[in-house]
Amino acid sequence: MSNSSRIDKSIDGNVKLLSKTTLMLRLMSGNESRKKSQSTDYVQRLQFDAVGYEEERHVKDELNGLLAQMIRHHRSGCLLRLTPRRSHNVNLLTHLLVSQLDKLLGQHRLEGICVEYYDVRKFDMINMLAKSRRSGKREMQSTSELFQWLRNEYASLRVSATGDDYIHVEFLLNDGGHRHKVQFSLFDIFDCTCRTDLVKFFRQLPKRKHSQNSLILDCIKESFDSKRSVCTLVLCEISLDKECVKELPQFLQLADLASRSIGGKEIQSKSTDSHSLEDIISSESKDLSIQSPYARPASLTHEDYSKLSSWYFRIDSIYSKVRSTMERHYNMQYRQKFLKLCQQLKYSRISNDKSGGDAHRLLLQRSFEDVEATANYAEALRQFRQLEKEVNKSNFAPTLSTYLSTKNFELLNDEYGLQQRELLNLREHRSLI
Numbered sequence: 285m286s287n288s289s290r291i292d293k294s295i296d297g298n299v300k301l302l303s304k305t306t307l308m309l310r311l312m313s314g315n316e317s318r319k320k321s322q323s324t325d326y327v328q329r330l331q332f333d334a335v336g337y338e339e340e341r342h343v344k345d346e347l348n349g350l351l352a353q354m355i356r357h358h359r360s361g362c363l364l365r366l367t368p369r370r371s372h373n374v375n376l377l378t379h380l381l382v383s384q385l386d387k388l389l390g391q392h393r394l395e396g397i398c399v400e401y402y403d404v405r406k407f408d409m410i411n412m413l414a415k416s417r418r419s420g421k422r423e424m425q426s427t428s429e430l431f432q433w434l435r436n437e438y439a440s441l442r443v444s445a446t447g448d449d450y451i452h453v454e455f456l457l458n459d460g461g462h463r464h465k466v467q468f469s470l471f472d473i474f475d476c477t478c479r480t481d482l483v484k485f486f487r488q489l490p491k492r493k494h495s496q497n498s499l500i501l502d503c504i505k506e507s508f509d510s511k512r513s514v515c516t517l518v519l520c521e522i523s524l525d526k527e528c529v530k531e532l533p534q535f536l537q538l539a540d541l542a543s544r545s546i547g548g549k550e551i552q553s554k555s556t557d558s559h560s561l562e563d564i565i566s567s568e569s570k571d572l573s574i575q576s577p578y579a580r581p582a583s584l585t586h587e588d589y590s591k592l593s594s595w596y597f598r599i600d601s602i603y604s605k606v607r608s609t610m611e612r613h614y615n616m617q618y619r620q621k622f623l624k625l626c627q628q629l630k631y632s633r634i635s636n637d638k639s640g641g642d643a644h645r646l647l648l649q650r651s652f653e654d655v656e657a658t659a660n661y662a663e664a665l666r667q668f669r670q671l672e673k674e675v676n677k678s679n680f681a682p683t684l685s686t687y688l689s690t691k692n693f694e695l696l697n698d699e700y701g702l703q704q705r706e707l708l709n710l711r712e713h714r715s716l717i
Contacts, residue, residue: 307335309327309330309533328540329686333543347519354515355457358466360469360515362470363469367472368528369475371474377470392458393458393459397423397426397427397429397455398424403445404449448473448500449472450472452467452468453467454466476538482542486538486545487541489545489546490545508546522535592680595675599671599687602671607695609660609664610661612660613658615657616653616657
């Protein structure tokens with residue numbers, strides 16, 4: 285799962301990034317047309333091989349691992365890229381097929397590259413190279429030529445394409461006198477959130493059945509054939525602009541369905557011919573929850589999801605209280621130290637003898653406020669630790685423990701940041717005295 289832009293760990297009000305492999309998705313079980321009071325919030329914990337932004341190392345490692353398997357073991361590879369919009373990612377391709385390929389070649393000598401591009405529509409395949417009066421194949425001798433093709437010719441071909449993209453690349457390698465052909469297939473599947481054919485495909489994948497609903501799925505099904513030695517990676521990519529974020533929950537559930545299907549978990553079959561993807565996913569929301577590595581019930585009821593939602597609300601509320609009282613506590617500590625410094629150096633007007641002791645009274649007043657701020661902070665921390673104990677004793681401990689660990693880590697970072705900020709403020713004010 286990859287995002288193409290950098291944002292906060294809280295992607296929006298309903299999605300939170302918990303770790304490098306885990307997302308928390310908050311949904312409503314009621315229809316949008318119903319009143320808010322009639323809807324019930326529940327939570328899904330979605331787990332993937334990697335979750336993050338495109339430039340993050342652990343995301344790149346997944347992509348680089350695919351190419352490494354291809355080059356080192358002379359295996360065919362496939363990248364299935366799913367996106368809710370008609371968007372392309374040339375930077376990803378140049379990184380993978382040019383920069384990373386150059387690093388992995390090592391003792392291999394690249395003798396040639398053959399590239400084919402197809403515009404795959406629902407019922408027909410149009411070779412866009414032939415249509416534009418070019419050869420159906422482009423033969424190259426180096427990765428620099430491939431880079432130019434991706435940046436220039438591929439961009440012009442995409443302008444007139446209306447279906448999904450299929451790029452087939454064949455690398456001819458020479459390893460100490462032995463020649464090897466390594467094949468790579470890229471499938472760009474667009475507008476995924478309204479594609480019921482994809483839902484059918486991934487639902488039937490664990491059963492080793494394949495729907496004949498569209499040509500693009502006929503093209504990719506061989507990449508998931510266990511009898512063939514093909515390294516296949518599914519990349520679910522979404523741009524986090526305001527419009528795409530609206531589609532994020534629906535897209536995440538499709539990504540979850542794909543992840544579990546590839547893992548071999550059979551999903552109960554239901555008719556999808558006359559339903560939209562939104563209807564299918566809302567009716568299967570309980571089935572789409574990810575199984576934790578810890579022991580827990582095989583499925584969660586709507587009542588369980590409601591209880592989980594309440595737990596998350598309590599954690600968020602107490603975390604916010606700890607965060608605000610922590611800031612107040614360190615802010616008051618800074619004020620006390622600054623007032624003491626002014627009194628000792630007698631440079632501040634409030635510390636001058638002519639003030640009639642105002643500095644001492646102000647310092648005493650601040651001291652009482654500091655004690656109160658410290659007490660509030662200590663009480664908020666006590667409540668947070670008590671909540672941790674309650675969570676560990678609950679039936680949802682495997683799910684909530686990851687979220688609590690994330691909050692603890694955030695509090696440590698917050699505390700360090702506040703300490704550094706107040707220390708810097710103190711130094712700046714001291715230099716002005």
